[in-house]
Amino acid sequence: MNGAQERPLRADAARNRARLLAAATEVFTTRGIATPTEEIARAAGVGVGTLFRHFPTKEALLEAVMVRRLEEIATATARLADNAERPGGEHADGERTDGDGGEDGSGGGAFFAAFRVVVERSAGKDEFTRALAAAGVDAHAALHASGTAIREHLARLLAAAQRAGAVRREVGMVELFALLVGTTTAVERLQDDPAARELVFTVVFDGLRPH
Amino acid sequence: MNGAQERPLRADAARNRARLLAAATEVFTTRGIATPTEEIARAAGVGVGTLFRHFPTKEALLEAVMVRRLEEIATATARLADNAERPGGEHADGERTDGDGGEDGSGGGAFFAAFRVVVERSAGKDEFTRALAAAGVDAHAALHASGTAIREHLARLLAAAQRAGAVRREVGMVELFALLVGTTTAVERLQDDPAARELVFTVVFDGLRPH
Amino acid sequence: MNGAQERPLRADAARNRARLLAAATEVFTTRGIATPTEEIARAAGVGVGTLFRHFPTKEALLEAVMVRRLEEIATATARLADNAERPGGEHADGERTDGDGGEDGSGGGAFFAAFRVVVERSAGKDEFTRALAAAGVDAHAALHASGTAIREHLARLLAAAQRAGAVRREVGMVELFALLVGTTTAVERLQDDPAARELVFTVVFDGLRPH
Amino acid sequence: MNGAQERPLRADAARNRARLLAAATEVFTTRGIATPTEEIARAAGVGVGTLFRHFPTKEALLEAVMVRRLEEIATATARLADNAERPGGEHADGERTDGDGGEDGSGGGAFFAAFRVVVERSAGKDEFTRALAAAGVDAHAALHASGTAIREHLARLLAAAQRAGAVRREVGMVELFALLVGTTTAVERLQDDPAARELVFTVVFDGLRPH
């Protein structure tokens, strides 16, 4: 897609870029996107000038952070979606060996695993999305690409899970996404209470099963 | 608790205060809390000076908006909680008259009704909460008061619903609150798709039932 | 043209606006348009905020300064153009009373007077024009209006002077404007040498006469 | 004056220096002196580091550009001045052969030719001068040297032209310089209109002749 316009990037430059991305992820998530750029630069141990050399705009930095997150998620969902469809993927034969601690019990394990992945890696993403949407950046190429990929993987996983009778058929992509961001928000404030987190997942997953 | 210690407030002043509160609610919700104070003043049809006379700080205005919301929610949950416990409230005897618009069908109707109320009146509250939390204002008196009341009503409703076997017993207040904010977020983006909203509620409610 | 959108402007606001305009004229002319806004604000005795309340952009301030200059010039050239054409304006009859120390000597006095006016009030305008042009602001309404007026007045004066045989007929508006800005530049550095200034005017004026 | 005290400069270094000078001349003239140094480096096909190795300061680069221009002008005026004074230079005897492209017809041809040279090679110099002056660099050695030379040549040419009766005697060096920069400015905006340019020269030259 973009093959030649980015030269290899000098060693130190690459390191600084990585540091900035890490610092931005951390700072944006914990202190909100209103945090001054200077703060992020300081957290990354570089000057503001360096920040702006790598990301020409605060918004661009924001986007880069999101893109990285989305890409990670897309990678994970891709694996799950491929596995689930591969013949033999997700314990293919009939003999319900199961045992998958409640996550499914009747196919759809990959779907629920993907749901977890998306939720767990989306922490803090909420505010980012809002910010970008507000800036009218909805369709920035990179974002769009990863977003589309994730959407596609989830669609396949959802369909498979419904075929397997693991998820109620009324649920479509719209509801799925709403539940994903909702669960993300719910779980976000339960960082330190794993039991509560598990229970929230259980409630949502049970609610998604056919009734 | 504090009802009368502040002097009655002249008629026009009261009207301006009300206008500001309404405008702020609207503007903060639709355009985000970063909207300049001047915008809010304009929306309310008053000057900035007036805004700052009524609310010494932007943060104070934010808080006032939230307090009003919480109070409304508290009023609604109070009624539901009282009803549910009153002898005969929520069809007390065994004869499942039901008929409660599908909300449950086996006790717990008041609880689920309260869940809906909280979610539906909380739209946009999310960002407010974050903002206030960020400002270290977590325990501002007024907020705390209404918050406590709501928490108490919900606790009673939850207990009743669990006694009636309508809600799984593992769910405690922590999970309930997480699910409330989560569902609020989920539902927020489904403003224009009532069917999807309903389905989200169905999923969450079904998930809350004993399994 | 614009009648109602500008409210009367409070007394202090009007004073500050005037101060800012004066300070900007002074500062831009003497220290160049690269002078920081803060300098101008300080020179005007107000805060930067005030400057930006009155002129939303540095460029807007620049434009306002220019507009005022152009308007002054337009007023002066208007008077001269009208006078020259009024029956009896500029000693209408044939009897070359002359005596006008070289400024004309054969009609065209109004034209040469206008030339002087434009040059003398244009000091420093040069850099402004360049700056505005660079900013792609060439056709900003107000500027355009005054500019057009001046152009029109000068066209009439030039025609009259040529009819009177006071100016060579080959000269058109293009050359006239070029000579105007050229003479402005020439004269700008002769601020403190009135005799030299006069001589420059003499040279240009003599050159403009039929040969 | 300073020709050899700096070591010879390696071949590639010399080429880079030349490229930078050319690029700077071009860029400063077309896009203004506010153009970032990086732009100039890119135009020259080198890195910024190289630029700053050759010219320790942006201002130094600016000065170098000007010096080169002034030197070119000085070379041209030198030739003209020498020619005019050499016995037989500029058709010394009385027999008005003229033929000198119409520039004068009565001696002073070299003077007017020099005037043209200065004007035509000064395009864009205006902004440079201002910039340097603003930076308090008025008397930088190199600039001064070439400037002095030009001044001297012009003084000789002017004197000769006045002796020949081709230029009015009131005009001194002060007025001459003012007219030079003025004509430069006038002519600058007439780049694409040769006829208008010629007419401007004609006006100024006629104005300079005795009246």
Place this chain on the structure above:
DNA sequence: GATGAATGAGACTTCATTCAT
């Protein structure tokens, strides 16, 4: 009391200059 002009700290961004590669 209401108004909106004034204020100035602070945000984002640019760019001349330095320095590691």
Place this chain on the structure above:
DNA sequence: CATGAATGAAGTCTCATTCAT
């Protein structure tokens, strides 16, 4: 020596808050 990444001072503009009208 060349390169271009890093730096941070400085510039333009915003906005919560104060205060004269």
